[in-house]
Structures are given as C-alpha cells and as structure tokens.
Amino acid sequence: MAVQFYLEIEGKRYILPVNPAEIKISENTNNSSVEVVKLGEVNQLGLRALTDFSFDSFFPKNTKAGYVNKKCKKLSPQNWVKTIQKAKSGNKRVRVIGTDLGINILTTIESFEWGYQDSTLDVYFSISFKEYREYSAKYVKTVKKKVSTAKKQPARPKPPANKPITAGCEVIVNGRLHRDSYGAGPGLTEKNARRKVNFIAKGRKYPYHVxxxxxxxxxxxxxxxVKRV
Known part of the structure; x- marks a missing residue:
C-alpha cells in the first residue's frame, strides 16, 4: 500500500494530492539546568514537550497528472489554500496522519506559507504544525459547613446518576471496535478499557468513537x- 498523507480537520479527511518529499518530527523534553552548591550544574528532568513538525509540498493545477494521488479530492489549488486558511484562522484541530509511517498526531496549524513558482498555476506551500493536547480547567467551590446541634441522621446512599456521554468525556469501554459508525471493519475487543470519546454520530449503530x-x-x-467514568 502506498504512503498517503491525510489532514483530518474536525473529523473531515482530506488526502494530500502530492506527498511531501521529506518530513522531520521534533520531540523534546522540558529539562532545565540548575546550579547546586558543592555539586555544580545538574540537569533537572521535566515533562515531555509538545511535538512539532513541518513539511513542503504543492497543490497541482492538473489533478490528472500521474504523480497526483487518485484518491484525493479534486480541489483547485486556490480551494486547497482556502481550506487550510480556514482551519488555521478558525483555530481548528487538525489530525495529521501518514499511513505506514506511524504518524497520527492531533495538532494545530502554526504557520502556512504559499505561492507560485512558474506559469503552471501550481501552488507551492510550507506548513508547520504543533501537537495539541486536550485539557480542561477544574473549578473548586468552597462551601462553609453549618454547625448544628441536632442529632445527625445516618446518610442515605444516593442512587447512581446516569451521566450522559459527551464529546471529551472519559468512559470505560467493553465491546468490539469498528472502523466506522456503520459497523464496517470489526477489529479488536476492548475489556474494561479507560478511553475518551472524541466523536459522536447520533442515530448510528455504533455512535461513539473512542x-x-x-x-x-x-x-x-x-x-x-461505553459507561461514563
């Protein structure tokens, strides 16, 4: 199977018409150096930094050329540019996938440069990405307890609440995985696996993507x- 590059923008996949000739992925750690008395400089270990990478390619005017991926959408170079500009300006999350290369990273577009080099009307571009990590803030409300002299009654156990499944929530999965929400491509079976819901297809037979x-x-x-944690 030939290598293909996908840009998945908010769940919609776009196959690049021409693969980049080269891609280099930078993975770093936020270590820091500090001076310790009678010991000198030491390396203080930090957490993993966000991955970043970039590549160059072009959007061909002639979509029937032999080097163009036949599975890609036949967009004009200008429409390719508008699609990426819209994702960048709208702060959309973009998953970059390189089949058979082990590349599957959720990112944001950091920079996008494009232009023309000759009279073919092909658009040449350079694009860079930075890894995106899901996060959310937790707010803690302080409640002052009232002092009561009345005799305390034993607390009654509350019935468990059925929490709704929403995008971004954590769940416990016990069931078989499929390639799409219609049930195609059955694969591995999850058993008591802690996962996260990222897409919901209401009305489908397999409505949750984890x-x-x-x-x-x-x-x-x-x-x-799925059962919400």
Missing amino acids: TLLNGGWRGWVTAGS
Missing part, C-alpha cells in the same frame, strides 16, 4: 459498550 487518553485513535463502538 481514543486513548492521549488522543490515539481506537474505533467506533455501540452505545451499550
């Missing part, structure tokens, strides 16, 4: 396969 907690994709499952 990922690893770090964003790595798993597949679509039935509603009865």
Whole structure:
C-alpha cells in the first residue's frame, strides 16, 4: 500500500494530492539546568514537550497528472489554500496522519506559507504544525459547613446518576471496535478499557468513537459498550 498523507480537520479527511518529499518530527523534553552548591550544574528532568513538525509540498493545477494521488479530492489549488486558511484562522484541530509511517498526531496549524513558482498555476506551500493536547480547567467551590446541634441522621446512599456521554468525556469501554459508525471493519475487543470519546454520530449503530487518553485513535463502538467514568 502506498504512503498517503491525510489532514483530518474536525473529523473531515482530506488526502494530500502530492506527498511531501521529506518530513522531520521534533520531540523534546522540558529539562532545565540548575546550579547546586558543592555539586555544580545538574540537569533537572521535566515533562515531555509538545511535538512539532513541518513539511513542503504543492497543490497541482492538473489533478490528472500521474504523480497526483487518485484518491484525493479534486480541489483547485486556490480551494486547497482556502481550506487550510480556514482551519488555521478558525483555530481548528487538525489530525495529521501518514499511513505506514506511524504518524497520527492531533495538532494545530502554526504557520502556512504559499505561492507560485512558474506559469503552471501550481501552488507551492510550507506548513508547520504543533501537537495539541486536550485539557480542561477544574473549578473548586468552597462551601462553609453549618454547625448544628441536632442529632445527625445516618446518610442515605444516593442512587447512581446516569451521566450522559459527551464529546471529551472519559468512559470505560467493553465491546468490539469498528472502523466506522456503520459497523464496517470489526477489529479488536476492548475489556474494561479507560478511553475518551472524541466523536459522536447520533442515530448510528455504533455512535461513539473512542481514543486513548492521549488522543490515539481506537474505533467506533455501540452505545451499550461505553459507561461514563
């Protein structure tokens, strides 16, 4: 199978018409150096930094050329530019996938440069990405307890609440994974796996798409396969 590059923008996939000739991925750690008395400089270990990478390619005017991926959408170079500009200006999350290369990273577009080099009307571009990590703030409300002299009654156990499944929530998955929400491509079976819901297709037989907690994709499952944490 030939290598293909996808840009998945908010769940919609775009196959690049021409693969980049080169891609280099930078993975760093936020270590820092400090001076310690009677010991000198030491390296203080930090957490993993966000991955970033970039590549160059072009959008061909002639979509029937032999070097163009036949599976890509036949967009004009100008429409390709508008699609990426819209994703960048709208702060859209973009998942970059390189098949058979082990590249599957949720990102944001950091920079996008494009232009013309000759009379073919091909658009040449350079694009850079930075890894995106899901996060959310937690707010803590302080409640002052009232002092009561009345005799305390034993607390009654509250019935468990059925929390709704929403995009971004964590769930426990027990069920078989599928390639799409219609049930195509059945794969591995999850057992008591802690996952995250990133897409919901209401009305489908397999309405929930789950990922690893770090964003790595798993597949679509039935509603009865997930239970919110």
